[in-house]
Amino acid sequence: MVYLTRKAEFSASHYYHNPDFTPEENRRIFGKCNNPNGHGHNYTLEVTVKGEVDPRSGFVVDLKRLKEVMHREVLDAMDHRFLNKEVPEFLTKIPTTENLAIAVWLRLEPKLRQARLHRVRVYETPDLFVDFYGEE
Amino acid sequence: MKAHLTRRYLFSASHRLHSPEMSAEENRATYGKCNNPHGHGHNYTLEVTVSGPVDQSTGMVCNLVDLDTCVEREVLSRYNLENLNTLKEFAQTVPTTENLCVEIFEILQRAFPHAHLERVRLEETMMNSFEYAGGNNPRR
Numbered sequence: 001m002v003y004l005t006r007k008a009e010f011s012a013s014h015y016y017h018n019p020d021f022t023p024e025e026n027r028r029i030f031g032k033c034n035n036p037n038g039h040g041h042n043y044t045l046e047v048t049v050k051g052e053v054d055p056r057s058g059f060v061v062d063l064k065r066l067k068e069v070m071h072r073e074v075l076d077a078m079d080h081r082f083l084n085k086e087v088p089e090f091l092t093k094i095p096t097t098e099n100l101a102i103a104v105w106l107r108l109e110p111k112l113r114q115a116r117l118h119r120v121r122v123y124e125t126p127d128l129f130v131d132f133y134g135e136e
Numbered sequence: 137m138k139a140h141l142t143r144r145y146l147f148s149a150s151h152r153l154h155s156p157e158m159s160a161e162e163n164r165a166t167y168g169k170c171n172n173p174h175g176h177g178h179n180y181t182l183e184v185t186v187s188g189p190v191d192q193s194t195g196m197v198c199n200l201v202d203l204d205t206c207v208e209r210e211v212l213s214r215y216n217l218e219n220l221n222t223l224k225e226f227a228q229t230v231p232t233t234e235n236l237c238v239e240i241f242e243i244l245q246r247a248f249p250h251a252h253l254e255r256v257r258l259e260e261t262m263m264n265s266f267e268y269a270g271g272n273n274p275r276r
Contacts, residue, residue, distance in 0.1 A: 094195035098139045127144035
């Protein structure tokens with residue numbers, strides 16, 4: 001088994017708010033992230049796939065195709081967007097980095113044919129990242 | 137849905153690698169420049185990874201403010217700008233980055249109740265790092 005990771009970057013804005021919480025609860029739990037005008041990050045996405053090396057091509061996965069899938073399924077939808085308002089998953093879920101990693105997994109996993117998705121890592125900043133390995 | 141969350145922190149400290157069980161020659165041969173009796177310092181980068189189900193109401197594994205507060209109180213305030221050799225946990229134990237990594241894991245495992253501690257990774261320099269994920273304490 002060989003693991004291959006491809007990186008990509010995108011920039012987006014978000015804010016954290018749960019309509020079931022009172023305004024005071026939202027402010028206490030989410031702090032500055034509760035500002036309804038949103039704030040932005042440069043996100044780094046790392047997508048790791050796993051599989052056997054094809055004896056003819058020497059590839060685990062066709063990198064060009066992986067790049068295309070990442071662009072079509074994730075970057076086109078999220079780059080330079082306000083996640084809460086423009087990405088369907090976050091109309092109902094809070095766009096935390098945790099939920100973002102899960103959303104990226106759910107977008108990519110059904111589209112990968114050659115290799116299986118192993119891990120989605122999303123860096124919100126260089127000092128904070130989330131890993132999701134699918135349903136365990 | 138279970139996710140892993142990792143946060144990075146910085147602190148600076150000095151240490152000297154020296155074992156009282158070895159002769160002066162053995163210490164020099166084993167630890168090289170790190171055996172300099174006056175000690176030397178590093179800017180350490182600490183990565184703390186916790187895991188757990190993503191809370192439906194907050195979208196979080198745990199609140200980062202709780203994690204930051206705990207790491208600051210239990211680890212950074214203890215080690216930042218200190219000489220590690222002067223601390224009680226390193227009175228009998230050589231303050232290698234391996235041992236410091238294990239110590240920090242055990243401190244956080246006791247002190248942080250809001251998510252499962254998966255792993256502590258400690259970079260001593262850009263060129264080397266150590267990881268400890270619990271299990272059998274290698275020092276015992």
